[in-house]
Amino acid sequence: MTRPSLVARPGPSGIELAAAGAWTVAHARNLDGLIETTVRTTPADQPVTIDMHSVTALDTYGAWLIERLVRAREAGAGRAHLEGLPDRYRALYEEIQSTEREPTPPPPKRPSVLGYVTQLGEATVRFFHEFGAFAAMLGAVVLSLGRALTNPRSFRFTPTMHHLDRVGWQAVPIMLLITFLIGCIIAQQGFFHFRKFGADAYVVDMVGILVLREIGVLIVAIMMAGRSGSAYTAELGSMKMREEIDALRTMGRDPVDVLILPRIIALVIALPILTFLGSMAALYGGGLVAWAYGGMSPAIYIERLREAVSLTHFEVGMIKAPFMALVIGIVACTQGLAVKGSAESLGRETTASVVKSIFLVIVLDGLFAIFFASIDM
C-alpha cells in the first residue's frame, strides 16, 4: 500500500490540495500529522479544493481526517470542497460527513482543590450509609428468623445444611491445621522467653488462657471471614449482576429468606463448633511443643492445664463465637447485595466484605473484653 500524501498547490480558484495514496487506518498516524500541518499552514481566507482522484484506498479513518480538514476550514470561515472522490467511497464519506459535529462532552471532573474535601465528605456520608445498610440487613435477618420461627415450614432446611457443609465441615481441616500451628508457636515462644526467669511452668497458663479466651475464636473468625464471607459476597454479588435476585423477588420470594438466612444460620452454627475444634487443636499443639521443646511430659501439661484454666475461660471464648459469625455473615451479605453491574464492583465489594468483617470481628472482640472484665469473667 502506498503511503498517503497531501500536497498543496495554488489553483485557479484558491488552494488545491492533492490527496494520494492509501488513506487508511494503517497510516492514520501519518495522516493525522498531514492534516494538522495542512490546517495550520493553509491561509484561512482562501477557498480550498481537495482533489481525491489519486486516493487508492479510503476507510473511516481516512474519511474522518478529510472531514476534519473540511470542518476546520468551515469553522474558520473558509470554504472547502471535495473533488473527484471515487464513487465507491462516496457512501462512506457521506456516512462520516453526517456524524455529529459537537465534540463529546468530557467526563465529569471535580475541581482539584475541593477534590479532597469532597472525597472526605463523600466517604463520611458513605460510612453512615453503610452503617445503615448493615443495620437494615441485621433487621431483615431478624425478621426473617422470626418468620421462620413462627412458620417453621417456610424455613429452608436443605440449603442451610448445604451451606453448613461448605462453611463448617469442609473448613475443618484447614482450621485445625492453622490453630494447631498457632498453639505450637505460642508455646514455643512462651518457653523461649519464660525460661530466662525460670517461669517455665506458667507457659501452660498462658497457652491455656490465651487460646481459650482469645486466639482460638479470633483466628477461626478471621479465617472464616476470608474463606466463607468472601464466598458469600461473591455468590450474592454475581446473582445480583445476573438479575437472579430480582427474579426471586418477582416470584414473591424474599431473597433474605431464601439466600441470606440459610447462609447466616450456617455460619452461626459452624463458627462455635470450629472454635471448639480449633481451640482443642491449639492446646494439642501447645502440649506437643511443651513435650518436645520444653521437656514437660504430657501428664504434667494436662495437670497444669487443669489448674490454670477454668470453665469460665472456655465460656468466654465460646460465647463470642456466634456473635462474630453473625457480624461476618451480615457484612458479607450486605456487601454482596451492594454489587453493581460491573466485574470491578464485584471485586471491590468482596474486598470490602473481608476487610470490614475482620475489622468488626476485632472491634467486637475488644468490646467483649471490656464487657467480660466488668462482670469479672
Place this chain on the structure above:
Amino acid sequence: MTNDKVIDVRDLVVGFGPRIVLDRVTFDVRRGEVFGFVGGSGSGKSVLLRTIIGLIPRRSGTIEVLGTRLDTATPEQRRGIERRWGVLFQQGALFSSLTVLQNVQFPMIEYLDLPQRLMDEMAAAKLDMVGLRKADHNKMPSELSGGMTKRVALARALALDPELVFLDEPTSGLDPISAGDFDALIKTLQETLGLTVFMITHDLQSLQTICDRVGALADGRVVAAGSIETMLDCDHPWVQSYFRGRRATALISQFAHTEP
C-alpha cells in the same frame, strides 16, 4: 483463487465429550459478501462461530481465515489476523469496567499508535455511525439498554475498520425499527469498505435484506447453502419448516412484491 475466500472451512468436526456438535462442516465465505447462518436453537451456530475465531478447539478439519490457517499460524500471524477482524458477541461482551468510549478505543489503544485526539474523534464517529447519542458516550456498560449494548459492541467490532466481521445474532433483542437500521448500517459499511460479514441470525428480515448467501445448519451439518431461492428449493425438513413457515411465507411474498 484462494484469495477470494475469506473464510474457508473444510470437514470441521467439533465435539464436547461424547457429543459431536459439528460433523464435517464445509463451507466458504467469499470476499465482500454477507453470509448469514441460520439454524435451530442448539444446532451449533455459535459453536461454529467460536471455533472459527479460535475460542473452541476443533477435533479435525481445517479452518482458513483471510488466507491463513489459524492453527498453524505463529502468534504474530494470529495477532495480525485478529487485527483484521471484528467480533460482535451475542451479549455484547463489553468490558464492564470501561466507559462506552473507552470500550471502542480499546482495540485502537491495543493495536494502533494514534494521538488521543484522533482516537477520541474516531470512537465518537463510530458510535455516531451506530446511532448512539453523545450523552451516552461516558456511560458504563451496566447503564445501557440491550439495544445500546449491541450498538456499542458493533462500534467496538468496527473500531479498526476490519475486513471481516463476525456477528453473533446482531439484531436479536432490538426493536424492528432499530433492527432494520442495524441491517442497513451493516449493509452500508459492507458496501463502502468492501467488508465481508459472517453473521448468525434468526431474523428472516435481515436474511432477506442484507445477506447475499445463506447457510443452514441442522443435524451438525450444513444442509444447504446459497441464495434464499436455493433455500426455498431445499427439501431438508428443517429448512423447509424455517423458510416455508407461516412467518417466513408472509415475509417472502411481501418481499417478492416490493422487489422489481
